[in-house]
Amino acid sequence: MNRRSRAAGHLNLVLSGILSLLGVADSSASAQTPSPAQETPKLPADNTYLPASKSADERAWGILRDGSKDENADKRAKAVRVLGLLAQNAEAEKAALSALQDKKPNVRIAAATALGSMQAQHANLELEGALQDSEPAVVLAAANSLLLLHDKIGYDVYYDVLTGERRANKGLIKEELDTLKDKKKLAELGFEQGIGFIPFAGMGYEAFKTVTKNDSSPVRAAAAKQLAHDPDPSTSKALVKASTDKNWAVRAAALEAIALRGDRSLASQVIPALDDSKDVVRFTAAACVVHLSEMPAEKTAAEPAKP
Secondary structure (H helix, E strand, O other): OOHHHHHHHHHHHHHHHHHHHHOOOOOHHHHHOOOHHHOOOOOOOOOOOOHHHHHHHHHHHHHHHHHHOOOOHHHHHHHHHHHHHOOOOHHHHHHHHHHOOOOOHHHHHHHHHHHHHOOOOOOHHHHHHHOOOOOHHHHHHHHHHHHHOOOOHHHHHHHHHHHOOOOOOOOOOHHHHHHHHOHHHHHHHHHHHOOOOOOOOOOOHHHHHHOOOOOOHHHHHHHHHHHHHOOOHHHHHHHHHHOOOOOHHHHHHHHHHHHHHOOHHHHHHHHHHHHOOOHHHHHHHHHHHHHHHOOOOOOOOOOOOOO
16 A cells, blocks of 8 residues: 555544544435424414414503503503504504593693594594693694694694684684683693694704793794695785794794795795894795795786777
8 A cells, every 4th residue: 555545544534533523424314304303393374373473462552552541641641642653553543532532631632643643534523622622732732633634624723823813713712712822821831742743843942942931932933834834815914924023933934834835926025034133034034035936926817808
């Protein structure tokens, strides 16, 4: 036996020893035919065997049900509010509608907000009923949700908030309007409820925090922004008037709403705001004038030819 043959034999012995230690020697045949214990169980074709997922869903609903019925009103409000994430869900809508009758206003606010967020198309009547709530915060939440559901009655409430006047035979009842005309009450409303359900006209949370508690401007500014797409002609006049309000936040919000309305005829009426003492108002007015000037003029009926 030559040297090369002896080396090859030695290498084979070493490899055999290594394979033996690893327990894989002569395992090729058995690896190709797994034992029954090694076979991976198969799920049914219809995916009905999902116990973990089903259990998690049931547990999640249990948490929401318990939370919405908790003795603590704050916990009820938190649980009800997140129901707004469950669009097209009959149980969530039913729970929110039930919470709209809760004895605590913060729960009713959460319910009104959730119904709008989940786009509860069958909740219009209940939300319109909530416009008569004794708590203005509930009224505002319901009005906002009605607008989300494309119910124009919500505009009447925001008109009342902005102007302090009741639009002809519409909007808030006298007692509610009196509350919202009280600047201190209105300011407290904004601070107590935060910016959760009222879109504060893009003014930002930091700016919101800087206003004093006797200042109703954040809520009125929010009302102006909400009126941007109100088709009622009286709203255009109200927004133009608000663009000269003594509070800069209301002026800026009104100008932004006027721009969003896209009514070219209002451009000339906001030109004075280009000289406003507040830079944010001047900037908003400038953008408003440019935008409206670029809008196509509305077509008017041709005048009859003179004889």
